[in-house]
Amino acid sequence: MNVPFYTSTREYAQLKGDFDSAIGAVLERGDFILGKDVEAFETEAAAYLGARYAVGVASGTDALVIAADILGYRDGAEVLTPTFTFFASTSCVARLGGRPVLVDMDEETLNMDLADAERRITAKTKGIIPVHLFLQSTPMQETMDLARRHGLSVLEDAAEAFGMESLVDGRWRKSGTIADIGIYSFFPTKTLGAYGDAGLMTTNDEELYRKIRSYRVHGTTVKYHHDHIGYNSRLDTIQAAVLRVKLARIEASIASRKRHAEHYRSRLAGVSGLRMQEIKDGNRGVYYVFNVLVPDRDGLAASLKEKGIGTSVYYPMPLHLQKCFEYLGHKKGDFPVAERICGEILALPMFPELTSDELDYVCDSIASYYL
Numbered sequence: 001m002n003v004p005f006y007t008s009t010r011e012y013a014q015l016k017g018d019f020d021s022a023i024g025a026v027l028e029r030g031d032f033i034l035g036k037d038v039e040a041f042e043t044e045a046a047a048y049l050g051a052r053y054a055v056g057v058a059s060g061t062d063a064l065v066i067a068a069d070i071l072g073y074r075d076g077a078e079v080l081t082p083t084f085t086f087f088a089s090t091s092c093v094a095r096l097g098g099r100p101v102l103v104d105m106d107e108e109t110l111n112m113d114l115a116d117a118e119r120r121i122t123a124k125t126k127g128i129i130p131v132h133l134f135l136q137s138t139p140m141q142e143t144m145d146l147a148r149r150h151g152l153s154v155l156e157d158a159a160e161a162f163g164m165e166s167l168v169d170g171r172w173r174k175s176g177t178i179a180d181i182g183i184y185s186f187f188p189t190k191t192l193g194a195y196g197d198a199g200l201m202t203t204n205d206e207e208l209y210r211k212i213r214s215y216r217v218h219g220t221t222v223k224y225h226h227d228h229i230g231y232n233s234r235l236d237t238i239q240a241a242v243l244r245v246k247l248a249r250i251e252a253s254i255a256s257r258k259r260h261a262e263h264y265r266s267r268l269a270g271v272s273g274l275r276m277q278e279i280k281d282g283n284r285g286v287y288y289v290f291n292v293l294v295p296d297r298d299g300l301a302a303s304l305k306e307k308g309i310g311t312s313v314y315y316p317m318p319l320h321l322q323k324c325f326e327y328l329g330h331k332k333g334d335f336p337v338a339e340r341i342c343g344e345i346l347a348l349p350m351f352p353e354l355t356s357d358e359l360d361y362v363c364d365s366i367a368s369y370y371l
């Protein structure tokens with residue numbers, strides 16, 4: 001049996017009529033740049049997320065750079081970011097001349113260790129980028145309290161967190177809508193995935209909203225009049241049309257992923273040496289990725305590959321050991337939790353259309369490897 005790590009083709013086959021007519025309508029109208037579907041998607045996404053404002057951009061990476069620029073994470077400003085994350089959560093600061101201050105991770109949630117973050121604050125620290133990885137958010141109550149204590153701004157990297165929620169100030173809030181600016185990626189594998197690159201920025205602050213809208217079109221407010229040096233980073237209308245089809249069904253997708261995660265949990269519970277993350281109280285998790293922590297990770301991945309099962313490693317190397325960040329002066333051993341997790345973590349197939357037979361096959365194959 002072949003079990004892909006991820007595929008978009010099953011969902012497309014199921015909803016072909018909807019996707020084809022949504023894309024066809026854009027072609028009929030020809031409104032490719034900031035067309036009708038972009039504004040409609042922004043309105044619908046803001047309503048779903050409970051954010052005052054949402055602005056579509058070209059990718060999650062662009063969203064991070066634009067947000068970092070607007071929040072002043074440049075010119076020597078220090079910004080706390082985890083060493084265990086996707087590259088863009090940190091490169092957004094480095095590319096603007098800010099200094100990423102890397103932070104170790106919490107082994108149970110795989111998110112930033114906030115106690116370690118607080119220890120690294122100096123007079124130059126300007127902001128913090130909590131990244132909500134895989135299935136649950138960085139504790140946002142604690143993050144916002146820490147930021148208030150030290151006068152920091154907060155940029156939520158919710159690229160992987162569409163639909164996650166956590167309790168903040170006694171209210172359930174969607175991840176990515178709590179900080180000054182939140183960003184999302186709609187890379188195809190994401191819980192809400194486009195048919196190409198796409199991203200979104202959210203804020204509850206009107207001034208930041210105006211800046212974000214201006215920065216995504218070369219810093220203009222009036223055509224050909226530039227208040228800032230911005231970017232060319234608009235959400236593509238065809239991608240917005242695809243995203244609207246998927247957003248209308250997002251809760252069903254999240255529920256399917258949750259069922260698959262429960263399946264994995266119950267079938268893998270007895271496998272010797274294998275660990276899985278629990279969702280902490282005060283969180284409504286979303287299973288964007290289902291990870292296991294295992295001994296001999298590379299051996300297991302190779303054996304699953306031989307059996308036709310796709311897996312992925314998020315992330316094989318922490319950022320403090322990446323060549324491009326040598327100038328930060330770190331060495332092996334500086335972030336022991338992240339270094340260990342990078343050698344143990346393995347992501348299993350996870351997308352809504354997986355079948356029970358496929359899940360059983362993955363679980364049986366893992367169990368037999370450790371017999």
Ligand SMILES: Cc1ncc(COP(=O)(O)O)c(C=O)c1O
Pocket residue numbers: 059060061062064085086088089131157159160184185186187197198199
């Ligand atoms: C945590 C995190 N941040 C940022 C990004 C960048 O998003 P994109 O691939 O849409 O540029 C991703 C996605 O790949 C991500 O997982």
